[in-house]
Amino acid sequence: MSRFVVLLLPVVSAVILASDPRSPSERVDRRPSIGDAVPISFGDLTPRVGDVVNGSRLYRTHCAPCHGISGRGDGPASDYLYPRPANHTDSTYMASRDDRSLFTAIRKGGPGVDRSSLMPRFDDRFRDSEVYDLIAYIRSLHRDAASIFGEGVAAMRHSTVLEPVGPRVDFLTDARGRAAVVSDERAIVLSPDGIVERVDPPVDAAIVEPLVDQLRRALLQEQRDVDDAKRIYTMYRTSPDSLAPVQRRFVKSCAACHGMTGRVVGPGVQSTTFVAANLADGTRMNARPDEFVRNVVALGGTWARISDVMPGYEHTVSGAELDELVTYVRSLAIPPHPASNRLDRGCSRR
Secondary structure (H helix, E strand, O other): OHHHHHHHHHHOOOOOOOOOOOOHHHOOOOOOOOOOEEEEOOOOOOOEEEEHHHHHHHHHHHHHHHHOOOOOOOOOOHHHOOOOOOOOOOHHHHOOOOHHHHHHHHHHOHHHHOOOOOOOOOOOOOOHHHHHHHHHHHHOOOOOHHHHOOOOOOOEEEEEEOOOOOOEEEEEEOOOOOEEEEEOOEEEEEOOOOOEEEEEOOOOHHHHHHHHHHHHHHHHHHHHHHHHHHHHHHHHHHOHHHOOHHHHHHHHHOHHHHOOOOOOOOOOOOOOOOOOOOOOEHHHHOOOOHHHHHHHHHHOHHHHOOOOOOOOOOOOOOHHHHHHHHHHHHHOOEOOOOOOOOOOOOOOOO
16 A cells, blocks of 8 residues: 555655644644634745634625635626636645645736636735735635644645546645545545544544545556556657557647646646646536637637636647547546547556
8 A cells, every 4th residue: 555655756746844743632623713813824934924803804805706705616706707716615625725825816816826817816905914814714714734734734636536437536645645535624644554544523434434445546546547647658758659649749738737648747737726637537527518628728728717827729730630639638538528439548457
């Protein structure tokens, strides 16, 4: 079990920081509540203090129309927005966002952190102290990395799709090789050897065991995905003709962010706030019409307001090549898109 976690570490570009020295029984959910003054950490800067009460007032006025009163991304404007506003109660997503990235997102808007341009910038509306208050309130809506792994520990978010039919599993890892899944505000942490290290708050084993099993399967699946990506890269460098032309085109144009197989984060993703879409996520990908996928590939993420990072390829490939690329992307989904023919990726399971 330790092998697959150790091999995952190259994927996790996190810096080793101090872990929580307390025993599991001493750790509690340290989410701030209304009335708390919360330290906002920027790593190398002196922590600021945020007021949850004032942050709640500001959130209801300026953020709730999109993110919702409860922060679930379900505000009255959300039905008219694509992509949908972030769910601030999603602990797996939010624990991977540090306070600095939240500060930048509020100050400079979505493009400031390689996210959607629909998120406006508020640098001319809030004082710094008010931004700290907003961050403090947002942190009260979910479990942060400190309450999952311990103080001072950075968390990296992963998203993998279990074969052969799913589902997608979102989980966190830290630089020590631990992995965690958060469900219903309950954090389950596995040691680098795959042993349950902590369940917080405690719950009956019948509830924990299915989540632990799914997390272990997700870790193994991600390792297989990494191995596949390495295999495709070797084939591309040493015997490119062994790959179909559309696969070579995908590797050349898309693998830097989406990975060699569209399932893992590529080497070109340096940002901790931007994660390229997992193209194997059939639930997400199959809900997109062909025209949408083609326009994103042709015109880039800016066209769909997903992210300014995704470039467009309409001037670098022909119309026929573009159609082939869209069909190939469709073939990566699990389960595959009904209208696509799943192509051999050169990495069959044995």
